[in-house]
Amino acid sequence: MEMFNFLPPELIRMIIFVALLIGLVFLNALVMVYLERKIAGHIQRRLGPMEVGPHGIFQTLIDGIKLIGKQLIIPRDVNRPLFRLAPLLAFTPVVLPFVVIPFSQKIQARDLNLGLVFIIAMSAINVLAIFVAGWSSNNKYSLFGAMRSVAQNIAFEIPILLSVLSVVLMTNTFSMQGIVTAQSNIWFIIVQPVAFLIYFIACIAETNRAPFDLPEAESELTAGFHTEYSGMGFGLFFLGEYGNMFVVCSIATVLFLGGWHGFTLPFNDYGAIIWFMFKVYFLLFLMIQIRWTYPRVRFDQLMNLAWKYLIPISLVNVLITAVIVKL
Amino acid sequence: MKQYVNNIYFGLKSLVVGLVVTFKAMIQPVVTVQYPREEIDITPNYRGHIELVPNPETGESSCIICGMCAKECPSECITVKSEKSGDGKTKVLSLFVQDFTKCSLCGLCVENCPKGAIQFSDEYDLAGFTKEMFHFDLIKRLKERQ
Numbered sequence: 509m510e511m512f513n514f515l516p517p518e519l520i521r522m523i524i525f526v527a528l529l530i531g532l533v534f535l536n537a538l539v540m541v542y543l544e545r546k547i548a549g550h551i552q553r554r555l556g557p558m559e560v561g562p563h564g565i566f567q568t569l570i571d572g573i574k575l576i577g578k579q580l581i582i583p584r585d586v587n588r589p590l591f592r593l594a595p596l597l598a599f600t601p602v603v604l605p606f607v608v609i610p611f612s613q614k615i616q617a618r619d620l621n622l623g624l625v626f627i628i629a630m631s632a633i634n635v636l637a638i639f640v641a642g643w644s645s646n647n648k649y650s651l652f653g654a655m656r657s658v659a660q661n662i663a664f665e666i667p668i669l670l671s672v673l674s675v676v677l678m679t680n681t682f683s684m685q686g687i688v689t690a691q692s693n694i695w696f697i698i699v700q701p702v703a704f705l706i707y708f709i710a711c712i713a714e715t716n717r718a719p720f721d722l723p724e725a726e727s728e729l730t731a732g733f734h735t736e737y738s739g740m741g742f743g744l745f746f747l748g749e750y751g752n753m754f755v756v757c758s759i760a761t762v763l764f765l766g767g768w769h770g771f772t773l774p775f776n777d778y779g780a781i782i783w784f785m786f787k788v789y790f791l792l793f794l795m796i797q798i799r800w801t802y803p804r805v806r807f808d809q810l811m812n813l814a815w816k817y818l819i820p821i822s823l824v825n826v827l828i829t830a831v832i833v834k835l
Numbered sequence: 836m837k838q839y840v841n842n843i844y845f846g847l848k849s850l851v852v853g854l855v856v857t858f859k860a861m862i863q864p865v866v867t868v869q870y871p872r873e874e875i876d877i878t879p880n881y882r883g884h885i886e887l888v889p890n891p892e893t894g895e896s897s898c899i900i901c902g903m904c905a906k907e908c909p910s911e912c913i914t915v916k917s918e919k920s921g922d923g924k925t926k927v928l929s930l931f932v933q934d935f936t937k938c939s940l941c942g943l944c945v946e947n948c949p950k951g952a953i954q955f956s957d958e959y960d961l962a963g964f965t966k967e968m969f970h971f972d973l974i975k976r977l978k979e980r981q
């Protein structure tokens with residue numbers, strides 16, 4: 509390490525973390541697609557991918573290579589700069605929230621004191637990406653998908669913020685590490701079950717997952733906002749979606765499931781990442797199972813759910829929390 | 836208000852019931868068959884192309900070359916030909932070909948054969964590059980099967 513001595517240690521730390529985090533985003537997508545297909549298979553009482561590698565574990569890798577090898581077709585009448593920009597816009601903001609996620613006490617790229625706000629701000633860019641994609645594609649399906657996505661995200665952002673707020677009221681901090689530390693005695697899912705439920709439902713809608721996958725409802729809109737994308741353009745949207753799922757599930761873990769808290773493991777400062785990952789993947793499993801259980805909701809049902817149920821209930825929840833905290 | 840609370844209660848309950856259903860399905864054994872590696876028995880009702888039934892005593896076909904099947908076939912896909920046997924008194928079957936590309940699997944040939952000399956085979960994994968690969972020589976097939 510002598511040769512790196514002229515570099516500030518903080519810079520080396522950052523570079524290592526960025527490389528690891530981008531690696532994690534890709535790895536997570538590989539694992540998630542595989543899990544998704546396997547779980548979907550078993551729920552339908554079949555085996556899922558079985559051909560490439562033992563039990564098909566290399567299937568997603570091969571699919572990814574195929575995607576990279578494909579030609580990026582740009583249709584004639586699209587808005588070129590925006591069309592090229594949208595996939596990047598969908599992918600980049602997904603990597604950024606990983607910077608503040610506390611995987612364990614010591615494994616965290618940066619503990620911003622506004623970490624939670626940072627994540628929420630970053631995940632809002634995703635909507636913009638979807639809208640840009642739909643708008644620039646010059647295709648009615650894409651545009652409809654994009655419009656739905658914006659309407660849906662505006663509606664579901666509010667319950668997310670309100671349920672997050674009720675936790676922040678209790679912890680008095682936006683720092684992710686601070687919120688985890690506050691749960692060393694009791695996980696917030698026990699104190700705030702309603703907020704957890706609302707957060708989880710709204711997150712599924714926020715990440716455009718079934719049963720709220722109206723922006724890409726394939727039976728009505730072909731593929732929604734990414735209809736015109738091929739090859740890695742589509743691949744980036746895909747990566748973004750799975751990265752986003754990981755982000756929202758890790759926020760849920762940090763806010764409600766006690767983050768990396770669990771039985772003490774060897775090298776607990778670092779080893780607790782196992783607890784964290786276990787909880788995150790449990791939530792992700794739940795998300796996958798939900799996708800393969802429920803049919804897609806209609807658009808008015810979706811809006812009703814947000815405006816008539818989630819928002820009023822979370823408002824009441826915040827109010828009650830505020831009063832109790834104040835007492 | 837009562838309606839509202841009811842909606843929430845029953846809504847959540849039905850969601851949980853749904854999750855339980857899929858979870859149970861997930862841990863049950865799979866019902867599909869990994870086809871090229873595993874095969875299951877074909878149902879006896881399956882209709883493949885036709886084949887000659889061997890006579891249990893002689894092992895030869897019991898076809899009497901009456902030509903009923905060829906005449907009956909609505910798609911005209913059966914060709915039966917015969918030739919005089921060595922002593923010149925009896926006929927022997929010399930050609931029995933089914934053009935499976937045209938067969939509609941109607942079963943008239945099987946039903947109308949006076950001797951019950953043909954039946955449906957259980958071949959299901961047929962694939963080929965030319966039309967001619969589906970003109971089946973049933974005499975050859977009968978010999979191969981013995």
Ligand code: SF4
Nearest residue numbers: 908938939941942944
């Ligand atoms: S099944 Fe019908 S169509 Fe096929 S060979 Fe027999 S008579 Fe002809």
Ligand code: SF4
Nearest residue numbers: 898899901902904948
């Ligand atoms: S109907 Fe039966 S006996 Fe007559 S030619 Fe056809 S297969 Fe032979």
